[in-house]
Amino acid sequence: MSQPLTLEEFEHQGSARMPPDVRDYIGGGAGREQTLAASRAAFDRFALRPRVLVDVRAPDLSVRLLGTSLAAPIGVAPMAFHRLVHPDGEQATARAAGAAGALFVTSIFASQSLEDIAAAASGPLWLQLYWLRRREALADLAQRAEAAGYRALMLTVDAARVARRLRDVRNSFSVPPHIRAVNLDAALPEIAAYGAAGISAIEAHSRDQFDAAVTWRDLEWLTSRTRLPLVLKGVLTAQDALLAAEHGAAAVVVSNHGGRQLDAAVPGLIALPEITDAVAHRIPVLFDGGVRCGADAAKALALGARIVLVGRPVLWGLACAGRDGAAAVLKLLRDELEEVMVLSGRPKLADFGRDAVVEL
Numbered sequence: 287m288s289q290p291l292t293l294e295e296f297e298h299q300g301s302a303r304m305p306p307d308v309r310d311y312i313g314g315g316a317g318r319e320q321t322l323a324a325s326r327a328a329f330d331r332f333a334l335r336p337r338v339l340v341d342v343r344a345p346d347l348s349v350r351l352l353g354t355s356l357a358a359p360i361g362v363a364p365m366a367f368h369r370l371v372h373p374d375g376e377q378a379t380a381r382a383a384g385a386a387g388a389l390f391v392t393s394i395f396a397s398q399s400l401e402d403i404a405a406a407a408s409g410p411l412w413l414q415l416y417w418l419r420r421r422e423a424l425a426d427l428a429q430r431a432e433a434a435g436y437r438a439l440m441l442t443v444d445a446a447r448v449a450r451r452l453r454d455v456r457n458s459f460s461v462p463p464h465i466r467a468v469n470l471d472a473a474l475p476e477i478a479a480y481g482a483a484g485i486s487a488i489e490a491h492s493r494d495q496f497d498a499a500v501t502w503r504d505l506e507w508l509t510s511r512t513r514l515p516l517v518l519k520g521v522l523t524a525q526d527a528l529l530a531a532e533h534g535a536a537a538v539v540v541s542n543h544g545g546r547q548l549d550a551a552v553p554g555l556i557a558l559p560e561i562t563d564a565v566a567h568r569i570p571v572l573f574d575g576g577v578r579c580g581a582d583a584a585k586a587l588a589l590g591a592r593i594v595l596v597g598r599p600v601l602w603g604l605a606c607a608g609r610d611g612a613a614a615v616l617k618l619l620r621d622e623l624e625e626v627m628v629l630s631g632r633p634k635l636a637d638f639g640r641d642a643v644v645e646l
């Protein structure tokens with residue numbers, strides 16, 4: 287098979303290696319998948335505005351975020367169970383992120399221990415959490431993360447429970463018993479224990495285990511139990527971004543969870559300007575959802591994102607060739623962004639302001 291030249295080619299090759307139900311779980315979205323499609327389409331609503339006769343010999347992709355230096359404004363979004371697509375799992379992905387100078391965000395549903403992931407990683411790590419009804423487990427995880435060298439916690443706030451994802455319902459999708467959320471072992475029943483015909487075990491598990499009563503007032507409970515900065519993922523309105531800043535969030539991630547939670551929710555790229563207008567002068571704004579090439583990343587940066595996170599493409603690369611495949615995906619995205627910077631006469635990330643894009 288030829289070396290993929292685009293992230294879409296990685297999708298083609300990586301997805302072909304997955305069992306059909308895993309391919310559906312990873313590729314799919316919530317409900318009628320309107321948000322999944324609209325979030326990709328939103329990138330076509332913007333075009334880049336190139337400047338000319340600029341010295342672009344030394345494009346600089348480096349960025350600082352919450353005290354951490356990254357070689358590129360790219361991170362791996364938190365995703366559950368990397369061992370679904372490759373036995374080397376999160377350790378391989380974390381190594382790939384380090385090689386690319388990208389941030390790696392470990393999911394609370396990682397299939398390897400956060401300590402083992404940290405031991406393998408060569409770059410900065412954050413830990414993502416869902417608010418579990420057994421909230422003491424969150425304080426334990428926060429302490430373990432701190433001890434293992436993680437630099438921030440990312441609380442996902444768009445999932446009072448996991449959405450009804452029709453592909454997973456049709457497949458009666460469950461996580462195979464040999465792949466487990468090892469970091470939660472002692473705290474929660476396995477997702478596999480919820481497996482039954484005609485339902486998604488992940489959805490059923492979340493209805494039982496996620497805390498649907500959590501509000502802004504509860505955030506202090508978590509922040510008082512850790513020294514790590516708290517980042518809120520899944521913000522889609524200026525109002526909530528302001529509330530996040532007021533409640534001490536260190537950053538927000540503009541995200542609709544890759545179209546996997548509220549279907550018909552606004553595409554992240556459309557929500558991004560109102561959010562950066564509201565809070566980017568106070569806290570960094572991150573972005574994820576549908577980034578598939580360097581130009582997509584550049585558009586999100588122009589609309590105010592400090593860095594972009596990528597989800598599914600990293601799993602396509604991991605499925606293709608483990609660490610090397612995930613690293614190739616991140617390098618391709620980084621190299622494409624560098625080319626955009628050179629050819630659009632914007633050699634610094636600071637050159638990507640609103641004037642770098644035009645709405646069509």
Ligand SMILES: Cc1cc2nc3c(=O)[nH]c(=O)nc-3n(C[C@H](O)[C@H](O)[C@H](O)COP(=O)(O)O)c2cc1C
Binds near residue numbers: 312365393394596
């Ligand atoms: C297979 C899969 C698992 C995911 N697991 C999590 C998770 O455990 N926690 C979380 O906050 N987001 C999770 N997400 C959402 C991603 O963090 C991210 O928001 C989304 O995938 C970004 O969109 P993209 O895949 O189009 O790049 C998951 C996404 C996928 C595809």
Ligand SMILES: CC(C)CC(=O)C(=O)O
Binds near residue numbers: 366488
């Ligand atoms: C285990 C799930 C809750 C992970 C997730 O967030 C997702 O599949 O989108």
